[in-house]
Amino acid sequence: MKVVIVGGVAGGMSAATRVRRLVPDAEIIVLERGEHVSFANCGLPYYIGGTIEHRSALLLQTPESLHDRFALDVRVRHEVLTIDRAAQTVQVRDHRAGVDYTQDWDHLVLSTGAAPVVPSVPGAERALTLRDVADADVIAEAAARSRTAVVAGAGFIGLEMAENLHTRGLSVALVELSGQVLPPLDPEMAQPVLDHLRTQGVSVHLGSGIQRIDATTVVLDDGSTLPADLVIMAIGVRPDSRLAAAAGLTTGPDGGVVVDASLRTRDPRIHAVGDLVQKTDAVSGQAGLVPLAGPANRQGRLAADAIAGRAVHDGDSQGTAVISVLGLTAAVTGWNEKRLRAAGRRHRIVHIHPLAHAGYYPGATPLSIKLLIDAQTDQILGAQAVGTEGVDKRIDVLATAMAARMRASDLLRLELAYAPQYGTAKDPVNMLGYLAENLANGTTANIQWHEVEAARAAGATVVDVRTAAEFAAEAIPGAINLPLDELRHRLGELPPGRLIVHCQVGQRAHSAVCLLRGRGRDAVNLDGGLLTWRAGNLARGEL
């Protein structure tokens, strides 16, 4: 059996080594256009920033080591030009020797990844993008000669680049077309990341497109000019599917190659994996792009299983991701509220702001978590978290619960590892379950920060149940103050109609709402309290 693999990074190399393990006698040829295989993709920004000191740390394997260990025939700087499906060959250009040749195969695996998108603005040819080690070398060299940088795109890669150029000492401006940083998150969850970037000295320009790139500046749509010795484009990636499409393999509207659950393209002898392909979305069941390293590795392995003749069923994708931004961590899994609303999918939402570990143990820091729940089935549709400690842990637990199709209410029953250094006896994840169950069974009801104005217009009153001192320090305009500890005895003072009850994070308000509902009042909890309301309104530019 002769297996040819196009692309020698995450998915391709996982496929190659797994084929070797399952089919000891297979001839396995890996054709990689670039100089390196098996390099540490996700480490590139940190090499540029200097956190990873040695370039060699990025190079996890060499063609020689892969030959010795796995009897792989790895050919770098070999570019596949065309696929001939009928002949079962690929046309290859060997950039080292300067020759073209034809390579035959029994099975072909495409793992050509995704390429950065560069918009067609004047001067864009000066902008740099980051995809491989050679790109990182170019950017690192350019950064060494630069004092100012503009990074276009405030998604994961853009933020990592902004952080690392900032860490290197450059003056960095981040430009993002949408109205927020980290678009996979909802705006009120991304707001702490924005605040943190600005506090740390990164200049952030939201809702801004790039009009043109000049010799030493970037000009935005509004005419403002940013100094830019260096320009990085990180506005997104697009599947590198030209080769596949030219061979007549089906691609989706977003450019991703269409594969079945065993990673086969429409040609059963050709598998495709990783950022190149469409994945099945865990919430909608629809096809979509999820350009992440974890699924790429998994798919490489599964494609090898399929080639070895095994029954394979790749699962759906949640798009779980995490980022460190100058010491703050943000993570996400599944769908966000923006997407649920756009799709018209009925949902419930819970925001909490607990401590990441027991408050009585030194060093506890706050954490914000948002949970998205299907209003009909109580299933978990997505989650987001931001903080400095335990963020990745909580998202991993929620991603696991989501993958297992647990109900949000079931989170209250999870037995998670507790000692005061690591969490709280009621872990934040358990708290989400408590709140989800309270919503599911009608013990309480909540309202989101962006729904307050409409509710007030319809006659609702905002009741702040924090202390008078807290109320004096900061309050929602128009709110009335009635501290929780006095509420029981002062119910008569409340105006008629719906009551939107809030405290700092939602916990005291929960007690108040239970009390009020028990007295027959129409009371709802302002979800996430003043903290979420403030973040949302800041994100909307209304504070």
Added chain:
Amino acid sequence: MKVVIVGGVAGGMSAATRVRRLVPDAEIIVLERGEHVSFANCGLPYYIGGTIEHRSALLLQTPESLHDRFALDVRVRHEVLTIDRAAQTVQVRDHRAGVDYTQDWDHLVLSTGAAPVVPSVPGAERALTLRDVADADVIAEAAARSRTAVVAGAGFIGLEMAENLHTRGLSVALVELSGQVLPPLDPEMAQPVLDHLRTQGVSVHLGSGIQRIDATTVVLDDGSTLPADLVIMAIGVRPDSRLAAAAGLTTGPDGGVVVDASLRTRDPRIHAVGDLVQKTDAVSGQAGLVPLAGPANRQGRLAADAIAGRAVHDGDSQGTAVISVLGLTAAVTGWNEKRLRAAGRRHRIVHIHPLAHAGYYPGATPLSIKLLIDAQTDQILGAQAVGTEGVDKRIDVLATAMAARMRASDLLRLELAYAPQYGTAKDPVNMLGYLAENLANGTTANIQWHEVEAARAAGATVVDVRTAAEFAAEAIPGAINLPLDELRHRLGELPPGRLIVHCQVGQRAHSAVCLLRGRGRDAVNLDGGLLTWRAGNLARGEL
């Protein structure tokens, strides 16, 4: 409705506040024998050690704050002497006023917890135990006057006490009757904790019972004498069920009160929660004790739901727990191998020793994880992890997967949050899934460290596929060395019969086993490699 709650810490106070939220007009009386309610149980050792500086940090609520916030009638130093079920009353001794009185109730919640076990050895009256703030005060005072301490019991509480007395500067000896520290873990997983304790200067005496306690020493069964200005007993706890038993409520052989899924005792008006009660074991479905804060809080809440007339179904318990030992973290969920073997339950095991985050990103440290899998259903039966980073995260994810009844093989599909600071593109949890699937479908087979000798006696050969340099530095006695990169070409040199293949952690050996099995050889992977074999043999005292 009049609800009387006996015991005002985790479970009891959760019940009290939840009843208030669900039944606004209920009269709620909390009777607490001690001086404090709602104190930070799990913080007590760290107050003794000085990590928690201020005693006030332990006191999360006071009777006054609970009255103001929740209209609770909290009575401290009120001890319940007897329960009269027919009359629906309790006899109470008010230790403050020095009077006894009768308190009636409609619903009674028992949350009297568990008490430390003290063995009846001569001198035991000098030993101190840790249950509440008053105990912590006594120990802290005694520690201030002491230079040497003996801690009996190397479970969670014993290790926390040993750590904190050590941190305070005492010379600490830890005495444990069983042959290992942290008995909830298997010996090879506990070994790194033992090594770490000894390296840090804690003297550990395993397989040792206490013969007697003298004025300034502790004498062990073997006659050896340990200096002990201070003696702490932490050999376990036992449900404090005298009150319940005296009232004719059913208790199990281990002393735990028997409750149904809605936390009702045999008297439907009396609920019992927390460390006091038997819980349902998640693996066996049998009753057992799980004295942990998380389940206690959950049960308190559910008992309140039941009292409020809701349908309640408490889940089963996995006993997830975590401990920090002088900078090292150990965590566990579900069953261990010792218990599976004792029960004769067919299982598979996977040990891995990955890095907690990407090796190319600075600061990555190793992690050891053990997964226990049902051999028939592929379900997760338990897991253990030890390391300095990401231990609690992986156990929480595995505990969640176990609670969701996921198959071990399904772990390979989990999409966990990956960036190089937080994990690896194939997260250690995914790796467990890969290995579990390889075992489930027969791609490979493994053998445990304690099975090697019997296999050799039956004619097997140990083949070390690490490099010659690694082999020279340390090897399993009698093993032959054939480096993986040469194996393909030197197959003829291998002896006939079964081959037990190993490397450092199991990864290279996996490639070797696949190669050998592909060539028709009977080859198995020594699970966890040299690291697990060494830890196991050290634990057994054979190295």
